[in-house]
Amino acid sequence: MATVVSLEGKRKAPTLDPLLALCADSMAQVDREIRVRMRSPVALIPELATHLVGAGGKRLRPLLTVAAARLCGHASTDERAIKLATCVEFIHSATLLHDDVVDVSALRRGKPTANSVWGDKASVLVGDFLFTRAFELMVEVGSLDILGVLSRASSTIAEGEVLQLTSQRDISTPEATYLEVIKAKTAKLFAAAAEVGAMVAGRDGPERVALESFGMNLGIAFQLVDDALDYSGREAQLGKTVGDDFREGKLTLPVILAFLRGRASEREFWKRTIETLDQQAGDLERAQSLIDRHGALADTFERARHYGAMARDALGLFPDSDLKAALLEAVDFAIDRAH
Template sequence: MATVVSLEGKRKSPSLEPLLALCTDDMARVDREIVARMRSQVPLIPELANHLVGAGGKRMRPLLTVAAARLCGYSEASDRHIKLATCVEFIHSATLLHDDVVDVSALRRGKPTANTVYGDKASVLVGDFLFTRAFELMVEVGSLDVLGVLSNASSTIAEGEVLQLVSQRDISTPEATYLEIIKAKTAKLFAAAAEVGAMVAGRNGPERVALQSFGMNLGIAFQLVDDALDYSGREAKLGKSVGDDFREGKITLPVILAFLRGGAVDREFWKRTIEKLDQRPGDLEQAYSLIERHGALADTLERARHYGAMARDALGLFPGTPLKAALLEAVDFAIDRAH
């Protein structure tokens, strides 16, 4: 097997723990709201939903909502920020259920995917259920502006998924199109999650713009690292089968860069394995080798650091507090998963 670019670090990795510690009470309320809103008289719905939502995960998106609200001084006794955070988690979970069906994925967060356990039809329908629950929560919050942001995010995510679908196995996909896809399918919800936190706190000026920018750039960095990790050979770290993107013919930045920088023989390899999906024993190892040889993995991570720096800069207008410091460390955490 080819040697893979080492993503191991020698220093203590940044963590989400400081941010989670500062938002412990809010996130406990979010968890309770999630459980309550997954209830249904149809037993399969909470069972399947809990298979995904209850499987753990970092809950970064709802965490961004409650953290952004607190950063903007939210101190109401009401649960509007909790409902919005729950809404964000349900939108995310619904898209995951649908994505796993489209991608024919078998593993998520180290567990069999819902579609593997319950079937495609049930997964799609329960995803629809979670979307409807999300919109119920938006309406209960009672803000048309918030409804506009989150409904726009939902439609943008769907557009991103369709764009990814039509770009699948197209090895000539330019980097600009790839960035458009990840902005839509991943970063848009990060941006909306942070933005509505500012909105529920009544900050509709520079703070709202800053947090939207923070979330967008964090989301781009997060997805870039995910796409790099899929070629890192570290399944335990990623929580899914490494090489899935390759096997599915998914066009991600490491592949785009390796294709553009390779010679005729290399390009024929990518056309066979990605466009024609004619994959043979040893092809994944060859893909690792080409991605390493052309510096594609290292440059993908360098781009992630670039967007991470922009996310950190976006918080510059906020005063120095433990919460701001924890959000900055969350950016480092998103990127340093690759170390």
């Protein structure tokens, strides 16, 4: 059974630094490829795309691609892995641009969102541009199997977006539907990013299956923590406004659990604030109090630890190495991170 690292106690906080250090040369190539592929004679496209893609961030998804390829013995200099990692980042960035329009978000990574600067139409269209760049990269790699994995992931992400939209502000949404949404919207791209790393290294057997499972479970854990931090994190660390999910009426696990465990009066509060978006001063603080009272945050983090343990187990068939240890630490980082 996998060891689950407690969030409590004094210890060195896990980071992505070991993984970033081991993959630094490949990620530098990915950054260069990103800059090249964002070029366009239409000036607004690279300007808006750079605002998002060039804003930093952890680049965790493309990092998974190059790390998975290396774990399977792939040469770090192979341009196919670099193109696939760039492709994964463009798919992710395109979905962020579209997400921010749908969610009417004003802040991402501590900066104004593209839609708040350039408007919804430009953000959607540049998101489409990044999707097309991603598919150009897939074609250049020249593998129909890899193209199939990443195109199916893109379709699944879109389905997750629509599923979330159809269940938006429906306070009776069950946990199973919520999990279906985050698997599609978030975890599927994590899974595909790791899986294509194995594929480009020529590993189509157990290693490919293991890395797909690793990415899927890591992605679920990552999103569960993200949703918990929206009610418990600090704004400076999150790079976004605390309580955004609440203000937008998003159904996330902390709210679902607090609603199910609450008294009738508490359920009326959730119906008013989430279903009808009739929110008043002090409602966010009350929501945080109810979530805390019913242990909804603690249980959300516990579920994240569960999926994190499964991600760790998925790497069990790989021999011990510095890279494997760094990937295991990345799981702890996803769960324990403060932002």
